Amino acid sequence: MKKDKNEAFMSWLVDNNITSSESAISYDSYVRNALFCLNLHTSQIHTINVIEEVIEALSATDIAQKYNKSLKTIQNYLSGLRAYGEFLNDITEINTEEVNTIENLLGFVTIDEEKVYSFDTLSKNFVFRLITQDRFYDDIYFPISLIKQFFYKTNNKSTFDTIVKSMIDGIKIHYSEKEVILFKDITELRIENNSVLVVSGNKNVVIYTPTNSSKFEPFTSSKLSDISIDHIVSQHSIMQELKDKLPGLIKLTEVLKKAPKKVVSRPTLAAYKKKYGLDQLLQSVDLVQLENELRLIISNTELQLMDRKLNISKGKR
Numbered sequence: 001m002k003k004d005k006n007e008a009f010m011s012w013l014v015d016n017n018i019t020s021s022e023s024a025i026s027y028d029s030y031v032r033n034a035l036f037c038l039n040l041h042t043s044q045i046h047t048i049n050v051i052e053e054v055i056e057a058l059s060a061t062d063i064a065q066k067y068n069k070s071l072k073t074i075q076n077y078l079s080g081l082r083a084y085g086e087f088l089n090d091i092t093e094i095n096t097e098e099v100n101t102i103e104n105l106l107g108f109v110t111i112d113e114e115k116v117y118s119f120d121t122l123s124k125n126f127v128f129r130l131i132t133q134d135r136f137y138d139d140i141y142f143p144i145s146l147i148k149q150f151f152y153k154t155n156n157k158s159t160f161d162t163i164v165k166s167m168i169d170g171i172k173i174h175y176s177e178k179e180v181i182l183f184k185d186i187t188e189l190r191i192e193n194n195s196v197l198v199v200s201g202n203k204n205v206v207i208y209t210p211t212n213s214s215k216f217e218p219f220t221s222s223k224l225s226d227i228s229i230d231h232i233v234s235q236h237s238i239m240q241e242l243k244d245k246l247p248g249l250i251k252l253t254e255v256l257k258k259a260p261k262k263v264v265s266r267p268t269l270a271a272y273k274k275k276y277g278l279d280q281l282l283q284s285v286d287l288v289q290l291e292n293e294l295r296l297i298i299s300n301t302e303l304q305l306m307d308r309k310l311n312i313s314k315g316k317r
Helices: 007-015 021-037 048-057 071-091 119-130 144-153 157-169 235-245 247-257 266-276 279-283 287-299 308-312
Strands: 114-118 172-174 180-182 188-192 195-200 203-206 208-210 216-218 227-231 303-307
Touching: 007 021, 007 071, 021 071, 048 071, 048 119, 071 119, 071 144, 071 266, 114 119, 119 157, 119 188, 119 227, 144 157, 144 266, 144 279, 144 287, 157 287, 172 208, 208 303, 235 287, 247 279, 247 287, 266 279, 303 308
Parallel strands: 172 303
Antiparallel strands: 114 188, 172 180, 188 195, 195 203, 208 216, 227 303
């Protein structure tokens, strides 16, 4: 199977200050070799939804042994794939919000009855989910992927990463109708016979999903993508409540709306950045103000693990 270098991906990594030029070559290799393990090629991978499925297929703790790779190699593959997912999210100018199935691509992969995910892998996968979920509401935008680019391009990676980590660490995991564990207090998550358990301390705990009837029931999930990160209070409600305290985001929203081709969605944002780059947008924001507003939003955000089907049915997020 031919494995061509992806010059566009490598340039994107460097331009967005994700890696150095030398490391970009390695990241490109990680992606191609990860896909090669699954008999796939980058030409078959067009959307972030597909990348999420590939990441999940390579995230279980026994994958290194299964493919006769070192743990470090698999971790490198996953780092490359997450970056490639961000790349696709950033450049794709078509709407890919519909969940794509890639059973025809991954159908040959053996699905184990038991899947185990380490805290570190889960944390990185959850961060990937959050930073690729841009929100474009009528009167205020929360383009988290763009905000990350602002911080990374100005050498403020650690600031952004620390803020996002605090969100992930605080995810609530229900193990009864009244009791919760915080994500930072678990060491791994297991999926066994459609049940989901977490390890906290010396205990294996079956976890529960909230339902739309305000009750809780055990997760019945067969794969990690069935487990969603849910906003207990919707992102939309948070943004509306705080709107008067977010002048920086209001200004960014106005700039994007006044673009020659109005930015109203992730694909139109991708088209804008392709044509104009980031410099004009960077000049329109006060990064200190934006950091304060991001921290304010995060401090008002509560997240929980929830069954994906139930989360989708909640409506505006």
